[in-house]
Amino acid sequence: xxWFGFGFNGFGQIRANEKLTDGESAGDANVTYPISIDIVxxxxxxxxxxxxxxxxxxxxxxxxxxxxxxxxxxxxxxxRDCNSASLQPAQPETAVKGDGxxxxxxxxxxxxxxxxxxxxxxxxxxxxxxHISEGYLALSFTDRVECWNSERNEKKPGWSMVIPxxxxxxxxxxxxxxxxxxxxxxxxxxxxPQLLAVSLALGTEHAVxxxxxxxxxxxxxxxxGQLGHGxxxxxxxxxxxxxxxxxxxSTVAAGGWHSVCTSAGGDLYVWGWNxxxxxxxxxQALRGEQQKSQDTGGASTCEDxxxxxxxxxxxxxxxxxxVDVTKSCEVSKISCGSRHTAAVTSTGDLxxxxxxxxxxxxxxxVNSSDEPRRVEFFKDQGLRVVDxxxxxxxxxVSAIKEDPSLHPxxxxxxxx
Amino acid sequence: MAELWSAISAALPVTEAEFPxxxxxKVESSVVDVLKRCRxxxxxxxxxxxxxxxxxxDFSWEKLNTxxxxxxxxEWRCLYSYGCLxxxxxxxxxxxxxxxxQEAIRTCDLGLLMGAAIMDNILQTFVRILQNEIRxxxxxxxxxxxxxxxxxxxxxxxxxxxxxxxxxxPRIHCPxxxxxxxxxxxxxxxxxxxxxxxxxPAFKNHPWSIEYLQxxxxxxxxxxxxxxxxxDEQWSQTLLTVNExxxxxxxxxxxxxxxxxxxxxxxxxxxxxxxxxxxPDYCCLGEGEEDDITINAWFGPGGTVSPxxxxxxxNFLAQVVGRKxxxxxxxxxxxxxxxxxLQLLHNTSQVEVESPDVVRFPEFVKAPYLECVLQxxxxxxxxxxxxxxxxxxxxxxxxxxxxx
Numbered sequence: 001x002x003w004f005g006f007g008f009n010g011f012g013q014i015r016a017n018e019k020l021t022d023g024e025s026a027g028d029a030n031v032t033y034p035i036s037i038d039i040v041x042x043x044x045x046x047x048x049x050x051x052x053x054x055x056x057x058x059x060x061x062x063x064x065x066x067x068x069x070x071x072x073x074x075x076x077x078x079x080r081d082c083n084s085a086s087l088q089p090a091q092p093e094t095a096v097k098g099d100g101x102x103x104x105x106x107x108x109x110x111x112x113x114x115x116x117x118x119x120x121x122x123x124x125x126x127x128x129x130x131h132i133s134e135g136y137l138a139l140s141f142t143d144r145v146e147c148w149n150s151e152r153n154e155k156k157p158g159w160s161m162v163i164p165x166x167x168x169x170x171x172x173x174x175x176x177x178x179x180x181x182x183x184x185x186x187x188x189x190x191x192x193p194q195l196l197a198v199s200l201a202l203g204t205e206h207a208v209x210x211x212x213x214x215x216x217x218x219x220x221x222x223x224x225g226q227l228g229h230g231x232x233x234x235x236x237x238x239x240x241x242x243x244x245x246x247x248x249x250s251t252v253a254a255g256g257w258h259s260v261c262t263s264a265g266g267d268l269y270v271w272g273w274n275x276x277x278x279x280x281x282x283x284q285a286l287r288g289e290q291q292k293s294q295d296t297g298g299a300s301t302c303e304d305x306x307x308x309x310x311x312x313x314x315x316x317x318x319x320x321x322x323v324d325v326t327k328s329c330e331v332s333k334i335s336c337g338s339r340h341t342a343a344v345t346s347t348g349d350l351x352x353x354x355x356x357x358x359x360x361x362x363x364x365x366v367n368s369s370d371e372p373r374r375v376e377f378f379k380d381q382g383l384r385v386v387d388x389x390x391x392x393x394x395x396x397v398s399a400i401k402e403d404p405s406l407h408p409x410x411x412x413x414x415x416x
Numbered sequence: 417m418a419e420l421w422s423a424i425s426a427a428l429p430v431t432e433a434e435f436p437x438x439x440x441x442k443v444e445s446s447v448v449d450v451l452k453r454c455r456x457x458x459x460x461x462x463x464x465x466x467x468x469x470x471x472x473x474d475f476s477w478e479k480l481n482t483x484x485x486x487x488x489x490x491e492w493r494c495l496y497s498y499g500c501l502x503x504x505x506x507x508x509x510x511x512x513x514x515x516x517x518q519e520a521i522r523t524c525d526l527g528l529l530m531g532a533a534i535m536d537n538i539l540q541t542f543v544r545i546l547q548n549e550i551r552x553x554x555x556x557x558x559x560x561x562x563x564x565x566x567x568x569x570x571x572x573x574x575x576x577x578x579x580x581x582x583x584x585x586p587r588i589h590c591p592x593x594x595x596x597x598x599x600x601x602x603x604x605x606x607x608x609x610x611x612x613x614x615x616x617p618a619f620k621n622h623p624w625s626i627e628y629l630q631x632x633x634x635x636x637x638x639x640x641x642x643x644x645x646x647x648d649e650q651w652s653q654t655l656l657t658v659n660e661x662x663x664x665x666x667x668x669x670x671x672x673x674x675x676x677x678x679x680x681x682x683x684x685x686x687x688x689x690x691x692x693x694x695x696p697d698y699c700c701l702g703e704g705e706e707d708d709i710t711i712n713a714w715f716g717p718g719g720t721v722s723p724x725x726x727x728x729x730x731n732f733l734a735q736v737v738g739r740k741x742x743x744x745x746x747x748x749x750x751x752x753x754x755x756x757x758l759q760l761l762h763n764t765s766q767v768e769v770e771s772p773d774v775v776r777f778p779e780f781v782k783a784p785y786l787e788c789v790l791q792x793x794x795x796x797x798x799x800x801x802x803x804x805x806x807x808x809x810x811x812x813x814x815x816x817x818x819x820x
Binding site: 010029067135151205256315338357 | 441464467475481760
């Protein structure tokens, strides 16, 4: 699988700039167009690592924070080799558990140069999953969870917790038996076992939970409609989203102040703040900005501002809205940045919308959009998008070549 | 062009070493890293400092929008101001065209509105420098104040409500501190004080007018409320320059939407206007400090409405331009006023005062009230928690003093 990145690159977390001149630092330029990220892990001297991008022995996932990107490597079952004809992406369940390692790129880590995927975090060896935030690095192992303070160079984790054996099916991080791990203290937050939590997405000040029955619960701040209950009140405890009851949902994602979920049938629902169009509904703030930039000179004339009076603009969507990403396809994967949204369809296309000022929509511009738009790059390159992971201001995409009959070596893409 | 930059850089610390960037642990090292880049680029004059300033602005803007405004840590507001500072410096270095100067002023204003004062309120210093830059130019092109007196303001046929004598707010001329305290403050009775603001420069030296406001603050960005009243679904807030506000909502009064420069601490933002007013002496009868008195500007066309509501402090409402119809209800009668249940609006009544729905709110018409038409030069004393309803009858400018 190949990983691509675009958007905020202020710390070189997508790519390093070539030369450092006075006053410039590693990653000043933002990346507006998808570029290939060299994510092959060369950190392990003891294992000969194949340079081939389609090294099917190693599964790599991406974790992000504002200033960093982490590559979470784990070994797959060694049943495939590079030249295999069936290049299907390994499902996370088939990866061997408890042998992961985390490699960081971005702030404080320097520019990834010869070590393609970044700097290996020694303490992460053997981990199952990880979450990184500006302040902390949370690692989950089969028997424990550790939270390391990113700012200080310490020998021990600032906080840790033992996970008792045999507590049921292993849970998707940040879910842990009995609760979940937050990105800042107090780390462990209990959850009622009656919820039967399957998947949890954490926004800036809210949480979106998917249960085994396909129901969605939300809690936290509701000031921007991000809880989806139809009002702006906060919820201290998980509250079921009545608007979606009876429709089994399959994935959830949360951004800064908005939330997204997909139904089992591939429909996409979005709710919350729409100030940059991240909900996918007409945004007045967006249109206003675009209007201003089209005016010549300084003071804008006011006569023509009122022309679109008939259109209904939404700044806060307090109930889930069905968003038509594209007419025919189902949405299979979703992810949210701080103020943008990305969706992968079952046909392997990537759609993005919302805030685009750092190029995080991948359209080659710094424009925001309140309508889902396909990222043509992948189609143009004959790539089938498999997964998407958004950082707060950037987007990472994994994709594979559409035509598996080609020799893998010829599929190596040159960075743009 | 070089003049602008030299004025701006003269306001900054001489060397990079003297430029303070001290933040608590709350501000992540990655952010401080970007700030240091900005500072370095400011003094070496190279690099993508416009971009780095924008990173600071975007990062802190997200923090400002996290949690309730009241609870936002001052560090983030300071950080936002630093972003504004670096952006203004980057703008002024490149060029000094009118558009750039206007954008720089707007950036300063956003920092003054949403940030916290840094480096001896340097953004205010920048605004002074930038306004001088504008005034240097001969009045031309997009100068909206040109011919404003010639511009026909839509003169409304004002229908002034007739105040029933029995319900009129009592009036008194220049009372002594003692008699005001004894007769009105202590028993918490509303009263109109006459003659106590005649000495204001806003009446004598430079009478406030549209022209004057445009001269003093035309290019400044202010928050404007759009919509008929804040309880309406369509109500929203936007940021406009004073010139834009006047052009869009005062000179050409659009029937479809009202704009109101309401409840804004304009006098902190524009010190020249603060010099035109005085804090009423009677405020010293309160327990609070003078620095804690909140002074708000209320400037808008005829027809602006503040729905019936109550405030947690004593209020002197000074009328400077135009007239307002006002009604006052005692907090004893709160039950008859049907306050909203929502926490966000529990200080606001659900009733439309001048056309109440008697079916939904039957008790309202039984609630006793006082009313008045407040004229320029008069000051209305609104005791704490007293419900009040305000409708402007024509172009109006009021100044309110919230004190305890």
